[in-house]
Amino acid sequence: MTSVLETSALGKRYRRTWALRDCSLAIPRGCIVGLVGPNGAGKTTLLSLAVGLLRPTSGSIRVLGSDPGRDPTVLARTGFVAQDTPLYRDFTADDLFAMGRRLNERWDDGLAQARLARLAIPNDRPVGSLSGGQRAQVALALVLAKRPDLLILDEPVASLDPLARREFLQLLMSSVAEQGLTVVLSSHLLGDLERLCDHLIVLSASRVQVLGPVDELLAEHRLLVGGRGAPEPTDATVVRRSDTERQTTLLVRTSGPIVDPRWSAHPVSLEDMVLAYLQDPAAGALPGPRPLEASG
């Protein structure tokens, strides 16, 4: 399987603080990757590195086979929507599409226009006068019309109301299905990611904490409930432990079934799992669940 995005020991430092370090991962073609983590965990840094807006301090990153910071042709094949969907506010949607047509070799004007028409968004008004949801849709149309191989979205729905958010994500998913592209999407909203993504990256304190296909991650993690003071099972890694007066609850990662009769095992939701990791950045951070692919 070919990787669309691959990093190796990738690190980025601003003056003295590392925004991202030791990040090694590979994203296979065709998957939808959710990127989660608290504010300041390095999500935006990772995504900006992937579109060449930032250059790595250490390690390397390859997107679609080449270095995004050096090779503008990679950028033509990547669609990027930055946080808060920055657009030239005095441009109309038509102006923005005219810009996209002129700055990219591949450009599908019909697709961009059709999307706006379907959403009844005026294409002759300055985008600054549109609602936040409409602006996000214009931004999405602008990147989809590039017919990208890779779509990178940084908190695309953070500023949208729930209705606009659902509309945006629905349209995103239908386009993804139509165009067969790879998507990397960062979000605070675990619920959204659970519905959309088939792969998950959890960043915490500028490191990759969890990495893997969502179904495998869910299959590997169990919530164990047992009597207070029961010895922790030896065949599982404890991610998080919480004790009450009467019982102990463990979130564990395991490769096989839990056989210890003192513990009863329950499946875990993606949200619970991610929160457990985020609450304790040291937990299972290194080594995290195995990487998507062994990265070279």
Place this chain on the structure above:
Amino acid sequence: MIWLTWRQHRGQILTALVTLLLLGVLLFVTGRQMRDAFTSGGLEACLDTLGTPAFVPIDGSSNCVDLGESFAARFFNLRLLALVGFLVLPLLLGMFLGAPVVARELEQGTHQLVWTQGVGRRRWAVTKFALLALSVLVLGSIFAVAVDLWFEPLNRATGQRFTWLIFDQQGIVVAGYAVFAFALGVLAGAMTRRTLRAMGVTLLLFCIVRFGVAVWVRPELAPRAERSYPVVATTMPNRLVGDWIIGGGGPGVGGIYDAEGREVQGGQSFCEPDRAQECVDEYGEGAMNFEIYQPADRYWRFQVLEALVFAGLSFVLLGAAVWWIRRRLT
């Protein structure tokens, strides 16, 4: 890129054009007033008759100086107003077009939009800077032509076109200053990431560089000429030709020298032959006025050279801005 540059900056460029147009009307009206006075007051006829001899009679019978002085005095307020406006406008033109080019993209986050399209950052920067610098050059040149036409009677009336602050208001240096302010604004915008801060930095550095070039570089753009002429004489140098008298006193920069070539004092002095004794008493027999100057016919050479200095500086600054955008804004 050409389309994008025009679409993004057409507002600014058109505003600048309209401002120039309004200014042009103002210059036309006041300029015609001056031209009328220049002709009807007899100054033009006097200057035409006088021609451009290097020396004119001291007695003032035909040297048009009195007419020129009263003409200049009549338009004193206008000249003062023009001085401020003409010195500041090229700076404003360049600064307002230059400072936001990169800084506003960074402020509004739109660099993330435009730098992730299929054109590289270098092409974005080079095309944009080149086109906008060219626009500033064209706008600056239009301004310079209008100012030159306006200045013509004043230049002839005062003969001061080559001197400090007057030289700086007209000719192609004006376009050079505007492009320089633009380049400074672009680089400052890329480095400070804020439009307003970039404008402040541009203002400060522009003034420093302009002052430095005018005071230390300009006089050295060509070897200085020297001439001496007797203190007791019937003629003196024609000040209306427009020479730039650099040294009128002090060691090595001219003054009054006695027959042995020793400096007696700074400045200049003249005595007509019937009152020769006064000068002989003061400076001795055979004293000479000595002056260092740049001849009027070098005016355009100086204009071109100084414009080239600023063009070169602008080129370096814009190159540095391209480098900064590619290497440091990451």
